[in-house]
Amino acid sequence: MTRIAIIGAGIVGSTAAYYLSKYPAYQVTVFDHGLGQATKAAAGIISPWFSKRRHKAWYRLARLGADFYPSLVADLAAAGRETSFYQQTGVYLLKKNEAKLAELYQLAQSRRQESPLIGQLSLHSQSQVTERFPQLAGFEEALYASGGARVEGAELTRTLLDASGASLVTERVDLQVGETTYVVGGQPFDQVILACGAWLGQLLNPLGYEVDVKPQKGQLQDYFFDHLATETYPVVMPEGELDIIPFAQGKISVGASHENDRGFDLSLDSAILAKLETEALSYYPLLTAAKSKAQRVGIRAYTSDFSPFFGQVPHLPGVYAVSGLGSSGLTTGPLLAKNLVDLLVTGECLLPVTDYPIDRYIVKR
Ligand SMILES: Cc1cc2nc3c(=O)[nH]c(=O)nc-3n(C[C@H](O)[C@H](O)[C@H](O)COP(=O)(O)OP(=O)(O)OC[C@H]3O[C@@H](n4cnc5c(N)ncnc54)[C@H](O)[C@@H]3O)c2cc1C
Known part of the structure; x- marks a missing residue:
């Protein structure tokens, strides 16, 4: 059994918990302190097709994110x-x-x-x-x-978390690197997903990372x-x-x-x-x-070029992150989380990871 912690129960964390629950070999615990969550506050509009933003990788993600909802x-x-x-x-x-x-x-x-x-x-x-x-x-x-x-963000995350059967711990946690495992909320884990939106820097700065998320x-x-x-x-x-x-x-x-x-x-x-x-x-x-x-x-959460990213955190094997979803995260979040789970479980995913490169936004000092 692989013990996996998800920090953050917004749209990214709850969708990741839901798709991980389809793999019986994973035991999922979700941590969320519940304060300031973007997902709960969101307007919930899923309509990316009128955007004049020229960033091709972003538009592709947004339109595929909208397409992902019906499934x-x-x-x-x-x-x-x-x-x-x-x-x-x-x-x-x-x-x-x-x-x-x-x-x-x-x-x-x-x-x-x-x-x-x-x-x-x-x-x-x-x-x-x-x-x-x-x-x-x-x-x-x-x-x-x-x-x-x-989409009602709060209702969607509740439904995903319920359907996942994951345990939810409502507390603020940090990430500690142990000798053989990671430690989150005092418990050992083999893998960790950082789905903590705008708070990503607060989790990774103490471990010596610069994080381009504001x-x-x-x-x-x-x-x-x-x-x-x-x-x-x-x-x-x-x-x-x-x-x-x-x-x-x-x-x-x-x-x-x-x-x-x-x-x-x-x-x-x-x-x-x-x-x-x-x-x-x-x-x-x-x-x-x-x-x-x-x-x-x-x-x-936004990055300096307003692009989201996902993947394995550089130099932390088994630790994955998704952030920088900005104003369109209810549109892109479920698709990004599903791709992250595919990457974590199988080593591959449909979205080209090079279009959303994590090492551009998370750098070890
Ligand atoms: C007012 C508003 C309107 C929006 N309207 C739209 C819209 O119409 N369409 C659209 O597509 N998008 C919209 N968005 C954007 C969208 O809501 C976000 O991009 C998306 O919800 C981000 O999801 P997330 O899971 O990455 O982060 P979040 O939803 O912010 O979830 C992160 C969670 O992690 C928790 N957390 C952080 N650090 C810790 C820690 N150390 N320990 C425990 N828990 C922690 C936080 O409490 C939070 O609950 C809107 C956002 C806002 C604020």
């Missing part, structure tokens, strides 16, 4: 799990200069061949949009893609409504930071901020949330009718 969801459903956390309710893109929508439509069409998941693409007038999202306003035209999805604070606000059938509403993505993300049971989320200068600060900043709300009101005035609100704060 993950089908796998969980076949195991008898509830999977309503993932819904392809479609997405609307809005532009201040609406002439740019035609350009975006062309870009999405050109990507459709390799990504049929994008679904039906069409330009809709405001009155057509309100058939799907009643009372949405502040624009004349929007681009619709029926394959856009939203924290980025993100805040969003959830609005709760009585008698609003939001479960079928599409996600709305205007330009800039603002997104409006409807979930089931009358919940609509508005977010999210991207704050690079706040370190691991988890306090709420009401000015930032108020600014997002004011902008959201120009598209959805009904927000004022919400019966209650709640806020979420999480810390994303």
